[in-house]
Amino acid sequence: MLYELLSNSCVACDLCASRCPWYPVFKPSQRNLGIREAVESCTMCGNCVLGCPLKVPTHKATFERKVKGLIPNDLKKLRERVEEKGSTFGIKMDWGALKGFPLDERAEWLVLPGGFDPLPTSRNDFLALLWTLRELGVDFTLSTEVPEGFGNFYFDYADPQYFKKKAIKIIKVAKALGVKGLLLSECGADYKVWPRVTSYLKIKHDLRVEMAVNLISKKLRPRHVVRKVPWKTSYHDPCGLSRYNFLTEPPRKILKIISENYEEREPGGRDQLCCGGGGGVSLSEAWKRRAVEAVGRKKVEQFKGVEIVATACAKCKSMLLTYSLLLRGGFRVHRIGYLVAWSMGKPLPPP
Numbered sequence: 001m002l003y004e005l006l007s008n009s010c011v012a013c014d015l016c017a018s019r020c021p022w023y024p025v026f027k028p029s030q031r032n033l034g035i036r037e038a039v040e041s042c043t044m045c046g047n048c049v050l051g052c053p054l055k056v057p058t059h060k061a062t063f064e065r066k067v068k069g070l071i072p073n074d075l076k077k078l079r080e081r082v083e084e085k086g087s088t089f090g091i092k093m094d095w096g097a098l099k100g101f102p103l104d105e106r107a108e109w110l111v112l113p114g115g116f117d118p119l120p121t122s123r124n125d126f127l128a129l130l131w132t133l134r135e136l137g138v139d140f141t142l143s144t145e146v147p148e149g150f151g152n153f154y155f156d157y158a159d160p161q162y163f164k165k166k167a168i169k170i171i172k173v174a175k176a177l178g179v180k181g182l183l184l185s186e187c188g189a190d191y192k193v194w195p196r197v198t199s200y201l202k203i204k205h206d207l208r209v210e211m212a213v214n215l216i217s218k219k220l221r222p223r224h225v226v227r228k229v230p231w232k233t234s235y236h237d238p239c240g241l242s243r244y245n246f247l248t249e250p251p252r253k254i255l256k257i258i259s260e261n262y263e264e265r266e267p268g269g270r271d272q273l274c275c276g277g278g279g280g281v282s283l284s285e286a287w288k289r290r291a292v293e294a295v296g297r298k299k300v301e302q303f304k305g306v307e308i309v310a311t312a313c314a315k316c317k318s319m320l321l322t323y324s325l326l327l328r329g330g331f332r333v334h335r336i337g338y339l340v341a342w343s344m345g346k347p348l349p350p351p
Contacts, residue, residue: 009054009056010029010032010052010054010056010058011054012029012032013053014027014028014029015051015052015053016028016029016047016048016049016050016051016052016056016058017029017048017051018051019047019048019050019051019271019273020047020048021043021045021047021273021274021275021276021291021294021295021298022038022041022042022276022291022294022295025041025290025294026038026041026042028048028052028056028058029058031058031061031062031065032056032058032061034065034070036070039062039065039066039070040070040071040072040284040287041279041281041287041290041291041294042058042059042062042279043239043274043275043276043277043278043279043281044059044062044063044155044278044279045059045239045243045274045278045279046059046239046243046244047239047243047271047272047273047274050243050270050271062279063155063158066158066279066280067158067159067160071157071158071280072280072284072286072287074284074285074286075156075157075280075283075284078090078283078284079157079159086147086166087115087118087147087148088115088116088148088150088152088153088156088283089115089116089118089119091118091119092118092147093113093117093118093147093148094118094123095142095144097123097127098127098130098142101130101134101142102140102141102142103141103142103143103144104141104142104143104144104145104177105141105177106141106177106178106179107139107140107141107177107178107179108138108139108140108179108180108181109138109139109140109141109179109180109181109182109183109210110140110141110142110143110146110170110173110174110177110179110181110182110183111130111133111140111141111142111183111184111185111212112146112148112149112170112182112183112184112185112190112194113126113142113146113147113148113149113185113187114126114148114149114151114184114185114186114187114189114190114314115148115149115150115151115152115187115189115190115314116187116314116315116318117148117185117187117314118147118148121318122314124338124348125186125314125317125334125335125337125338126185126337128335128337128338128340128341128342128346128348129185129186129212129335129337129338129341130142131341131346132216132337132340132341132344132346133183133212133215133216135224135344135346136216136219136220136224137219138183138215138219140183141177141179143173143174143177145169145173146169146170146173149170149182149184149185149187149189149190149193149194150162150163150166150167150170150190151163151187151188151189151190151191151192151193151194151240152187152189152283153166154189154192154193154200155189155192155193155278155279155280156189156278156279156280156282156283157280157283158280160200160201163193163201164201164203167194167197167201167203168203170182171203171205171207174207179207180207180208181207181208181209181210182194182207182208182209182210183210183211183212183215184209184210184211184212185212185314186211186212186213186311186312186313186314186335186336186337187240187313187314187315188238188239188240188241188278188312188313188315188316189240189278189313189315190240191211191238191240191241191244191245191247192239192240192244192245194209195209195245211241211245211247211312212337213241213247213250213251213254213312213336213337214247214250216250216254216336216337216340217250217251217253217254218250220254220257220258220340221257222257224344225257225258225343225344226343226344226345227342227343227345228258228259228260228343229258229259229260229308229339229342229343229351230260230261231261231307231308231332231351232261232263232305232306232307232308233255233259233261233262233263233306233307233308233309233310233339234262234263234264234265234303234306234308234309234310235251235252235255235262235264235268235309235310235311236272236275236299236303236309236310236311236316236320237251237268237269237270237272237311238275238311238312238313238315238316239272239274239275239278240278240313241312241313242269242270242272243270243272246270248268248269248270251310251312251336254336254340255310255336255339258339258340258343263306265302265303265306266302267302273295273298273299273302274295275295275299275311275313275315275316275319275320276291276294276295276296276299276319277291277315277316277318277319278315282315282318282319288319288322291319292322292323292326292327295319295323296319296322296323296326296327297323297327299319299320299323299329300323300324300327300328300329303320303329303331304329304330305330306331307330307331307332308331308332308333308334308339308351309324309331309332309333309334310333310334310335310336310339311333311334311335311336312335312336313335314335317333317334317335320333321333332351334351338351339351
């Protein structure tokens, strides 16, 4: 009842508009009206709610429309193809590449890879994250029965029932391994969903849910650092971490430990402008191309003069790197796990 009241309270004052990564191409009020292109482009980042005096949950209205089928056709086709493989991109995790890390063993934590982690472009990032966790003394395991956390299926593919099916299996595997918690890889989509599966889907469990970056921030100390990142570095807050879960300080704590020259760029924290890739935009080639002009120029301007943009989300990395390459932003983009592993002495190509 409260949600319906709030949703119907939009008066199109557009005070929220400047917070939308797509503004002025699209405005949140257009999504409340159900305009197809405005809905399809919505990343469901939730920033519009912070700027709304009535706190109208535009992102939730968008999600409900997407569940009913208002998603791009190329995203629908991609969703149909991944059923056989059971992963976001239809690519299975190469468990052989993870040799040396615990698989299907009893541990304190079960690490859930993100949807991007099986991709060749993300493999080194994921390996670096696992290496960092191990070096910091985290007791974890992976499961060959769990290829990813499946958060992308909930929001990007707008398929909560498929996510529910996978989540129930993951919880079953976790209990069989005797773990106490689920440790999420650097994936904002997973962190949007997993901390609230009970409220979203009525799935009850007693497992802790933690983000790997948050756990690293609790364990990393200056003594672990053998070389600092020398380039001017800034941080992009993923929506799933900052707006959905208020996780803004731990990544900054890490970067200040490992960087010689860390610099904040506004807006940051919960006010961060979305990378433009959520809600399936990064999975739709048509919308990703449009995001370059509509969103990319804003992000390139935000990080002008920065040499490395760090982020704690693989999707954000993909979008920001695309913008920097196509719009000559001049900055490199890295996931925090990679930067930490490099600073701790793992033999990796310099960031």
